[in-house]
Structure formats: C-alpha cells, structure tokens
Amino acid sequence: xxxxxxxxxxxxxxxxxxRREGGAGQLLAHFKEFLGVLADPEQDSFWAxxxxxxxxxxxxILGILGKNGSGKSTLLKILSRVTxxxxxxxxxxxxxxSLLEVGTGFHPDLTGRQNVFLNGALLGMSKQEIRRKFDEIxxxxxxxxxxxxxxxxxxxxxxxxxxxxxxSLLNTDILxxxxxxxxxxxEFRKKSLDNMERVAKEGRTILFVSHNSAAVxxxxxxxxxxxxxxxxxxxxxxxxxxxxxxxxxxxxTVSADQLSEAPGLVDLQRAVGFDGHRPRPTLTSVxxxxxxxxxxxxxxxxxxxxxxxxxxLGRDPTPYFCVFFLDERGERVMTLYSYHNSExxxxxxxxxxxxxxxELRVFGExxxxxxxxxxxxxxxxxxxxxxxxxxxIELGDYFGHAGLVANQGYVAxxxxxxxxxxxxxxxxxx
Amino acid sequence: xxxxxxxxxxxxxxxxxxxxxxxxxxxxxxxxxxxxHRELLRVLVWRNISVRYRQMALGMLWIVLEPLALIGMLFVxxxxxxxxxxxxxxYPIFMFAGLVPFTFFNKAVIGIxxxxxxxxxxxxxxxxxxxxxxxxxxxxxxxxxxxxxxLLVALxxxxxxxxxxxxxxxxxxxxxxxxxAAAVGxxxxxxxVRFRDVRHLLTIAIQLLMYGSPILYSPSVVPPKxxxxxQLNPLYWAIEAFRWALLGRPMAIAPEFFVSLGTVVVLLxxxxxxxxxxxxxxxxxx
Numbered sequence: 209x210x211x212x213x214x215x216x217x218x219x220x221x222x223x224x225x226x227r228r229e230g231g232a233g234q235l236l237a238h239f240k241e242f243l244g245v246l247a248d249p250e251q252d253s254f255w256a257x258x259x260x261x262x263x264x265x266x267x268x269i270l271g272i273l274g275k276n277g278s279g280k281s282t283l284l285k286i287l288s289r290v291t292x293x294x295x296x297x298x299x300x301x302x303x304x305x306s307l308l309e310v311g312t313g314f315h316p317d318l319t320g321r322q323n324v325f326l327n328g329a330l331l332g333m334s335k336q337e338i339r340r341k342f343d344e345i346x347x348x349x350x351x352x353x354x355x356x357x358x359x360x361x362x363x364x365x366x367x368x369x370x371x372x373x374x375x376s377l378l379n380t381d382i383l384x385x386x387x388x389x390x391x392x393x394x395e396f397r398k399k400s401l402d403n404m405e406r407v408a409k410e411g412r413t414i415l416f417v418s419h420n421s422a423a424v425x426x427x428x429x430x431x432x433x434x435x436x437x438x439x440x441x442x443x444x445x446x447x448x449x450x451x452x453x454x455x456x457x458x459x460x461t462v463s464a465d466q467l468s469e470a471p472g473l474v475d476l477q478r479a480v481g482f483d484g485h486r487p488r489p490t491l492t493s494v495x496x497x498x499x500x501x502x503x504x505x506x507x508x509x510x511x512x513x514x515x516x517x518x519x520x521l522g523r524d525p526t527p528y529f530c531v532f533f534l535d536e537r538g539e540r541v542m543t544l545y546s547y548h549n550s551e552x553x554x555x556x557x558x559x560x561x562x563x564x565x566x567e568l569r570v571f572g573e574x575x576x577x578x579x580x581x582x583x584x585x586x587x588x589x590x591x592x593x594x595x596x597x598x599x600x601i602e603l604g605d606y607f608g609h610a611g612l613v614a615n616q617g618y619v620a621x622x623x624x625x626x627x628x629x630x631x632x633x634x635x636x637x638x
Numbered sequence: 639x640x641x642x643x644x645x646x647x648x649x650x651x652x653x654x655x656x657x658x659x660x661x662x663x664x665x666x667x668x669x670x671x672x673x674x675h676r677e678l679l680r681v682l683v684w685r686n687i688s689v690r691y692r693q694m695a696l697g698m699l700w701i702v703l704e705p706l707a708l709i710g711m712l713f714v715x716x717x718x719x720x721x722x723x724x725x726x727x728x729y730p731i732f733m734f735a736g737l738v739p740f741t742f743f744n745k746a747v748i749g750i751x752x753x754x755x756x757x758x759x760x761x762x763x764x765x766x767x768x769x770x771x772x773x774x775x776x777x778x779x780x781x782x783x784x785x786x787x788x789l790l791v792a793l794x795x796x797x798x799x800x801x802x803x804x805x806x807x808x809x810x811x812x813x814x815x816x817x818x819a820a821a822v823g824x825x826x827x828x829x830x831v832r833f834r835d836v837r838h839l840l841t842i843a844i845q846l847l848m849y850g851s852p853i854l855y856s857p858s859v860v861p862p863k864x865x866x867x868x869q870l871n872p873l874y875w876a877i878e879a880f881r882w883a884l885l886g887r888p889m890a891i892a893p894e895f896f897v898s899l900g901t902v903v904v905l906l907x908x909x910x911x912x913x914x915x916x917x918x919x920x921x922x923x924x
Contacts, residue, residue, distance in 0.1 A: 219658075223922060289658060289765035291921045298658040312763040315685060317692045322685075329681040330764050358692075 213413050214264040219296030221257045221282050256282045260439045267411040271428035271445050273452040279437040280417045288384050302381030311371030316360035323359055327374045341377050349373035376403050382413045421449045453538030464506050464600035472496050472503025474597045490580050490591040493518035496599055508604040509571045509620045515563040525554040528583035529561055533574045571603040572618050667910045671767040682774035687781050701785040709734050716854045725856045727885050728797045735884045736853035738790050739876035742783040743815035744844055749775035750823025754831050754920050761921050768917040794884050804883040814876040821902045824909030828916040832923045852877055869894035872902050
C-alpha cells in the first residue's frame with residue numbers, strides 16, 4: 209500500500225433529465241425521472257461528470273478549475289458524500305471533511321455563539337472541541353462584542369467571517385474546499401489565504417475549487433481542469449491554470465516559427481464568437497501589416513504595426529472597434545480602443561478601418577481579440593471575435609544584443625544610463 | 639486496536655478506508671450511523687426547539703397558550719353550542735384527552751414529512767446521516783407534547799381526577815401516535831421533495847382523520863356496521879387508552895387493535911427502508 213490517501217477511478221454522475229413536451233409529456237417526464245425503465249438512456253440523461261480519475265497523496269493540494277457547469281461542484285459533492293456517483297469508485301483513507309459553502313446551517317435567528325456550536329456540530333466537530341477553540345474562532349472572526357446577538361443583525365462581512373472562522377478549524381486528514389476564498393473584504397481574504405497556507409504546510413491533503421487563478425498557482429501542488437464534465441487537463445498547478453485560462457479565453461498562441469509562413473489576412477466571416485454565438489456578425493476580416501503595408505504575422509519590438517479590420521455594418525452610424533492583445537495565459541496585455549486617441553467618422557456599409565501602433569513595446573506571442581460595438585451611451589458590444597488572429601512580436605535587437613529572461617517582465621522599455629555628474633543634494637551627508 | 643469512541647475529527651493513526659461508489663445494493667437503515675452522530679442529533683433538536691420559540695414576544699409561553707386557546711374554542715363550539723355527548727365526563731377533559739395523542743400525531747407527521755424538504759440547504763452541502771432530520775423533527779414535537787401532557791394532567795386534576803398510577807402510562811401511550819406518524823411520514827418525506835402536491839394531500843388527510851377519530855365526540859355514535867373500519871385507525875386506540883388512564887373509562891382491546899398495530903409496524907419498517915434507499919436522491923431533484 210502506498211501513501212495514496214484519495215484514489216478516484218472513472219467517477220461519473222448522470223442526471224436523469226427527461227425532455228418535456230407539453231401536456232402528457234410533462235407528466236410522463238415526472239415519472240421518467242423516478243422510474244428508470246421509462247427513460248431513454250440516451251435522450252433523457254445528462255452526464256454532469258464523466259470518467260474522472262486521479263490519485264492524491266498525503267500533503268497534495270489539488271486545485272480544480274473549470275467554468276460554471278463544468279462538473280467541479282459535482283465532483284466535490286460526490287467526494288464529500290453529499291451525492292452518490294452513478295459510475296466509478298473512490299477510495300478514501302482517513303477522515304474527510306468538506307466545506308462546500310461557508311455557513312451551512314447558520315440560522316439567522318440564533319446568536320453567533322449558538323451558530324458556532326450548530327455549524328461546528330454539522331461539520332463534525334465535537335462539543336468539547338468547539339468549546340476549546342471557541343475563543344480562537346471569535347478572535348479570528350473579530351466579532352467579540354456581537355457574539356450573543358442573532359446573526360441576522362450581523363453585517364454580511366461579520367456573518368461570513370464568523371462562518372469561515374468555524375470552518376477553518378476543521379482538521380480532518382482530507383479537506384474539500386469550494387470557492388471559500390471568495391468571501392469577505394481584502395483584509396479577511398488575506399487572513400484566510402494565510403490560514404490556508406498554514407493548513408497546507410501541516411501536510412493535510414486538500415481539494416480546492418477556485419476561480420482565483422493566483423490562489424491556485426500559489427497554494428496548489430497539482431491542478432485538474434474540467435470542461436463539460438470531462439477531465440481535460442491534469443498536471444502541475446501552474447500548467448493547469450495556463451490551460452484553464454486558455455480554455456476560458458479561447459486563446460491559442462502560436463510560435464513565431466509557425467507564424468512566419470502564415471498569411472497576414474484572416475477571414476472572420478466564419479469565425480466563432482464566445483460560446484459559439486455571433487448574433488450580428490459585422491467583423492469580416494483582420495489583417496496585420498508592417499508600417500509599409502506588407503502583410504505579416506511576425507513583428508519586432510520597436511517597429512510599428514498596422515491592424516486592418518474589415519467590416520460590414522448595418523445601420524449603426526457610430527461604431528467603435530477594439531483590439532485586445534492576450535498573452536499565452538489568456539491575460540489581457542493591451543487593449544486598444546478606436547475612441548482612445550482618435551475619433552472615427554460616421555460609417556456605413558462595407559469598409560476597412562486601420563489601427564496603427566506606431567511603436568510596439570511588448571514581446572511574445574499574442575492572440576488578438578477583435579470587438580465591435582456601438583460608441584454611444586450605453587456603449588455596447590455587438591460583435592466580438594476571440595482569438596481572431598495570432599501574432600508573434602520578437603524582441604530582436606531592441607535592447608542591443610541583450611535580451612530579457614523569464615522573470616524580467618514582458619514590457620520592453622528602453623532606458624538611457626549614464627554616470628551622474630553632480631551628486632544628489634538630498635542624499636549627501638552633512 | 640482503534641480507540642473506543644474516538645472523536646470524529648481527530649487524525650487517527652489507524653486510517654480507516656471508505657469506498658464511495660454507486661449504491662446498487664439495499665444499504666443498511668443508517669441507524670448505526672445515526673447513533674454515531676447522536677451529538678449532532680442533540681444539536682439539531684436543540685436548534686429546532688429554540689428556533690420555533692425565538693422571535694416570539696411570549697416565547698415559550700406559547701407552548702401553554704396554544705393548547706389552552708384550542709381547548710377553549712373547541713369547548714365553546716362542540717361542548718356548549720352543539721352539546722356533543724361526552725358520556726358524562728366533563729367535556730373539556732374528555733375532548734382534551736383525545737386531542738393530545740391526535741395533536742402529537744398531527745405535528746409529528748407534518749414535521750417528519752417536511753424534514754427533508756425543509757433542510758435542503760443542509761442536505762445539498764453537508765454529509766450526515768439523513769435519518770437525523772426526521773428524528774430531530776419528531777423530537778421537537780415530543781418536547782411540545784410533553785407540555786400538553788402536563789397541562790392535560792393538571793386540567794384533569796382541576797376537574798376532580800386526582801393523579802394516579804395509571805396516568806404514568808400516558809407517555810407510553812404516546813408511542814402509538816409517534817410510530818404512526820413515522821410510518822406515514824418517512825414515506826412522504828422522500829415523496830414531498832419531488833412532488834410538493836403530496837404536502838397538500840397530507841393536510842386534507844389529517845383533517846379527515848381528525849373527524850374520523852373520537853376526539854370531539856364519543857365513539858358510541860359510530861354505527862356498529864362501521865366499527866371495524868373505525869377501529870383500524872391506530873389513533874382510535876391511543877385516544878381510548880388516554881381516556882382509560884385519565885378518566886377511568888373502560889376499554890376493550892379488539893382484534894382490530896392488533897391489525898392496526900401490525901400495519902403500523904410494517905409501514906414503519908418499509909418507511910425506514912424507503913428512506914434509506916431514496917433519501918440520497920433528494921439532493922439530485924431540485
């Protein structure tokens with residue numbers, strides 16, 4: 209036997225969701241939900257989670273990432289025994305504690321003190337244990353004066369802090385946490401993050417769901433990305449975050465080598481929008497060119513770039529256009545709006561707008577997202593194409609012969625250095 | 639050796655292994671798990687009781703005021719205006735003796751039936767043996783009914799029935815309405831989560847049962863032809879037993895008693911099995 213404390217094999221959860229067609233179908237749907245024999249296994253079911261497997265060892269901290277509805281919560285619910293799986297098997301060695309929501313069971317009419325005992329008991333702590341830690345809990349939450357007041361009179365911040373404080377003292381071998389860092393003000397978030405880090409150092413095994421990619425990168429040792437109920441990536445926390453950000457932003461960066469042969473002009477008429485929808489396709493093409501007009505996908509820092517956006521407008525006479533530069537992690541590095549430093553005239557029908565960047569100050573591989581919308585209050589996006597095109601910007605000899613390494617940032621800023629002729633007055637010693 | 643009665647959350651050196659997998663087989667009734675979680679049961683009962691009476695200006699006083707107001711009202715309507723026969727016993731005490739076991743059944747069956755639906759918030763976020771929910775609901779109503787019982791004995795005393803040994807049996811007689819409530823409620827609790835309609839049907843059924851039990855009137859008015867059917871109602875026997883203990887009114891155990899008791903026991907065991915089998919689907923149907 210190894211030191212694997214949680215072994216998940218092919219776990220899945222299927223919900224019976226019969227299609228409802230008015231009248232008798234409605235009633236039939238009700239019965240199909242209960243009586244499996246009536247339901248069509250293909251049509252009437254929905255796999256919220258399918259075939260997920262992983263192993264966690266003692267001290268592993270797994271970050272689970274995924275969009276809403278990707279099956280994250282279902283996975284946590286299965287592992288914390290709130291719901292049963294439809295397929296697969298998980299073996300747990302040790303006591304498992306879960307925190308799917310902060311303040312479960314808190315009753316507004318009960319006082320803070322009573323709720324601490326109630327919530328603690330629900331989380332599986334004994335009365336003596338809660339009593340022993342009571343002062344610590346109240347202190348952590350910072351609600352001393354209000355502890356004997358019904359929690360419905362608490363501010364939402366106080367409520368959440370008290371709830372989190374109880375939960376943070378859960379000390380099971382395996383801990384399941386869902387989105388718990390997303391509560392409270394900045395100061396409290398810092399406090400709870402520190403607390404998590406402390407727990408992590410104690411060698412506990414933690415499963416942690418969050419949208420906060422920074423928290424996942426800094427706390428977790430492993431990462432798992434779910435999409436549509438399937439496990440699409442497993443690996444280190446950092447790689448998982450990168451994968452997840454790409455997934456949500458539809459980012460696809462391509463290296464300079466691959467781009468050198470790629471055409472500068474990209475047809476956008478068949479491009480997909482967010483969630484596959486483009487209700488009013490307006491953007492028709494995008495072309496990246498050098499300042500002299502040569503189409504290309506590879507640029508150099510310090511040079512200029514001309515982005516030519518083709519459009520086929522309806523009747524809206526006051527449009528704006530926008531280009532987002534996203535790096536390989538899906539983070540927006542630059543945003544260029546047509547109304548930033550210039551003003552577009554009224555437009556009609558088909559045409560092309562030019563966006564000129566006089567001097568590129570960044571380097572790396574980027575995915576460009578193009579957005580078009582109405583430039584009148586309220587400003588509104590009408591057509592948006594994520595990952596419309598990709599460009600590579602090479603640092604080249606921007607800094608002379610030197611370059612930048614991994615942790616030296618991704619903004620290229622030239623600087624002039626010389627030896628000062630006069631010493632600065634403020635610093636000079638008396 | 640694992641230590642005996644170790645607290646739940648300590649990191650035990652001897653790690654136990656638990657398998658999470660689709661439950662195909664009929665699992666155990668969860669009564670052993672409920673015993674392990676008795677501390678939580680205690681807290682849930684305490685929560686149910688304190689939440690019910692908090693936020694009321696008169697608080698706990700309502701436990702006494704509610705039955706007194708009810709007796710007063712029923713006495714005026716059925717005892718004074720309609721002048722229903724109470725076989726020569728004082729009407730308020732005759733009626734109240736029937737009302738206590740019935741009210742207990744009424745409260746407990748609603749409490750148990752609603753226990754899963756009321757606690758959806760807990761069920762969908764925390765694991766614990768779900769059987770604790772109907773148990774704690776029943777315990778809350780037990781707390782209320784003990785006050786009613788004390789009131790009943792006091793009222794009987796006021797009407798000249800000095801407390802005697804037989805009255806000590808009264809709490810035991812409450813077991814019958816409790817088991818009946820559980821036998822019906824456990825089935826309904828899993829149904830109500832999915833079909834809210836059942837809740838309304840239950841209210842109507844309880845109303846019917848109230849008039850179908852000898853609470854406001856003496857069972858002597860029931861036509862002999864219908865007596866067998868009438869006596870299949872387990873509450874009939876609870877009410878008869880109450881009147882026997884309190885008023886010294888004679889009662890005869892008929893074979894119908896055993897039939898109705900047997901039905902309750904069968905329904906109760908079935909209810910426990912159905913609850914154990916279907917409670918875990920509650921979280922999936924929302």
